[in-house]
Amino acid sequence: MVDANGYVAVCNQRAIDLLGLPSDLMRSNPSFEAVKRWQMEQGEFGAVTEQLLRAIKYEGINVEILDYERLRPDGTVLEVRTNRLPNGGMVRTFTDITVRKAAENAIRVSEERLRLALQASRMAAWELDLETEWVNRSENSMALMGISSGPSSDFVDRVHAEDRERVTNFRRTVMLEGSGTAEVRYLLPTGAQTWLALRAERKDEKRLIGLSFDIADRKAAESAIWQTANHDPLTGLANRALFQVRLTEALENAETSGSGVGLLLLDLDDFKDVNDTLGHAVGDLLLQEAALRLRSFAMEADTVARLGGDEFAIIVANISATGEAIARASEIVEALHAPFQHEGRALSTTVSIGLAIFPEHHRDSAELMKDADIALYRAKEQGRSQAVVYTSAARETMEHRVTIARDVRAGIAARQFVPFYQPKVSLVTGSIVGFEALARWKHPSMGLLTPAYFGSMFAEQAISLALGEQMIRQVAGDIRSWIDQGLECGRVAVNLSSAEISDPHVASRILGILEEADVPTAHFEVEVTETAFLGRRTATASSILNELHEAGVSIALDDFGTGFASLLHLKQFPVDHIKIDQSFVRNLISDDSDAAIVAAIVSLGHAMRMRITAEGVETTEQAARLREAGCDSAQGYLYAMPLEEARVPSTIRDWPLPI
Ligand code: C2E
Ligand code: CA
Ligand code: CA
Secondary structure, eight states, rough: BOOTSSSOOOOOOOHHHHOOOOHHHHTTOOOOOHHHHHHHTTTTSEEEEEEOOOOOOTTTTTTOOOEEEETTTOOOOEEEEEEEEETTTTTEEEEEOHHHHHHHHHTOOOHHHHHHHHHHHTEEEEEEEETEEEEEOOOTTHHHSSSSETTHHHHTTTBBBGGGGHHHOOOOOHHSSEEEEEEEEEEEESSOOEEEHHHHEETTEEEEEEEEOOOOOHHHHHHHHHHHHHHHHOOOOBHHHHHHHHHHHHHHHHHHHHHHHEEEEEEEEEEHHHHHOOHHHHHHHHHHHHHHHHHHHHOOOOEEEEEETTTEEEEEESSOOOHHHHHHHHHHHHHHOOOOETEEOOOOOOEEEEEEEEETTTTTHHHHHHHEEEEHHHHHHHTTSSEEEEOOOHHHHHHHHHHHHHHHHHHHHHTTTEEEEEEETTTTOOOOEEEEEEEEEEEETEEEEHHHHHGHHHHHHHHHHHHHHHHHHEEEHHHHHHHHTTOOOOOOEEEEEEHHHTTHHHHHHHHHHHHHOOOGGGGGGEEEEEGGSSSSHHHHHHHHHHHHHTTTTTEEEEESSSOOOOHHHHTTOOOEEEOOHHHHHHHHTTTHHHHHHHHHHHHHHHTTEEOOOOOOSSSSSHHHHHHHTTOOOOTTTTTOEEEGGHHHHHEEEEEEEEE
């Protein structure tokens, strides 16, 4: 087998022997070209006896087969068959047909030698009279094919129904061109099916003479190679190459029959964690188990494939309604949820699925793949373990995101992102107790942009880390300069994204920056949201927050009350400060239950020795109500908008500003 890059990927010992290849060359991972060059030097291609170049359809998959026969310098004859693989590689099989060639030659020499040769090469000879349709067959025909001389229908009736047309074509070719070949499936009297090759020449206007020989072994070898080339060895599922072929076929069939095709892209959630923590052997088992479960959901006409890593795909053929595909996808999500037992341990995985449907979403296979991919991304983003159907809105969001990502990267490189500072004000004394740094983009043509425009980038690992670091460096520099000017800036908080909180080095990086800028940790705070704690991030987040907390950095829990955090998290993590989300403050005056929630958060937080800040305070009534509830401080447009650095010193000096 030659891979897509032109290197010999597999070459068995039999092939090395047949071709007389030197083993040190084959051990050196040679390119196909290098092997050919060596053979050329040995005079291997001196005589290509019969150049049979033809392209045929092979086993339902479109591969071009280039066949020829080659006379080797030592006199042996090889039949060379080349199957091109859809990925650009190829599989070559070599058969020693010296004996068969000798037999074919012997036909022209003597009857007796012919008889012996036929027997030796499991080959039957025949002569067809086109006027009477009577066939004279050699003696050994009975042993080989279960028929002796008789009408041509004796043979044709035993040929597989789907292959009879090949026999007709074969006869036509021999008559028109003088010679021809064919390969057909043939039913033996024992009931077993075999493969026969037919070769014939036109003797005159009324007669064909030919040979039939058994090629079951070669067909079996070819199908084994086909299996290897098109399937994933770990799970036995179709591989990416076969998947592509099947998808194209399914779409063509649906187009003709007017039905639909559902394309499911699946990705195991957290598979990397299983691999990293329990080892590759367990990871492999999990993949095999997942494959087994996926296969149990597939119908006869469907294709289940492993596209690589922990990525799978299912082509659901012949669906009549979108709902059908959605139902299948939901069932799969459910089924993969159930843990499986491995050495007394329950292993579990969940799966996220992106679903796209032909013809509803796109008709082209590449576009349909992209649709499913976009839907999969959504499924991951919305919390995993679910199936999401493609929408054109999702594609727009995605494309928008790609554009923004490019611009934001350029903006970071050009240092266009700056912190704006919003004061936090004590509800008891009215003085400034700190600031929150909020990212702003000084866009060269669009002006000042807020996270409403670029906030989706906080979810992009690399971008978020780069942006966060730039923010923290500037904030540290600003704090230092305020201290130097003798300004009481209190604690200045920076928001940490989920991406930052999953990076184990973030704590030491922050502490390093503070030290470099000579900023005491008592002036610094990080704000994290509850989602940063959840799921697989818990362990990393916990150690980051502990490291920061122990160094004297305050930890604030942002947007409190909106996420999934439980009281357990407040105990589990070193939280110093709770920020009550805007949504509870907004209706504080009109909605009694919001007021009750705020009161509960305040008393709970105080009992755990945490400070409480209310966000988004816009009216004096809200401020008064929060003060009554015992809330420590507040932040919002009532006091100040986020301000650029240049305005901070005067704001601190002149505080309180007349409201
Ligand atoms: P957040 O951390 O909840 O920040 C508070 C948001 O509320 C800010 O929006 C702020 O401008 C806005 N706000 C302040 N007072 C009021 C008010 O009285 N009424 C109303 N309606 N809104 C008020 P902003 O600056 O657009 O930031 C949005 C979100 O983007 C932030 O929510 C935060 O999650 C994120 N973010 C901002 N800067 C950064 C950053 O540097 N790093 C990270 N990771 N996230 C950031
Ligand atoms: Ca915040
Ligand atoms: Ca907030």
